[in-house]
Amino acid sequence: MEYEKPKCECGTDLVVRMDKIAEFEFAIKKDGRISKKGKRVTAFSQSNWGSLHCNKCGNIYEFNYDLIGQESFKFKREEQL
Numbered sequence: 001m002e003y004e005k006p007k008c009e010c011g012t013d014l015v016v017r018m019d020k021i022a023e024f025e026f027a028i029k030k031d032g033r034i035s036k037k038g039k040r041v042t043a044f045s046q047s048n049w050g051s052l053h054c055n056k057c058g059n060i061y062e063f064n065y066d067l068i069g070q071e072s073f074k075f076k077r078e079e080q081l
């Protein structure tokens, strides 16, 4: 079965919104505050929670993916939230 990208009921391709966590380093300025520019020191890791959003009509869906086989880590649409 060929993979199909998750689509909204309105037919628009859905996008994934999720938190990505990484550590950053910031220099401390003379006034004691941190500089705006930070340097990322670890790779971004994906948190467990996220959702699929439709940028056209605003619908939000849960997503799922398989961990094994040919379909592994391919996003699939689940229940509407």
Ligand SMILES: [Zn+2]
Binding pocket: 008, 009, 010, 011, 012, 054, 055, 056, 057, 058, 059
């Ligand atoms: Zn939509």
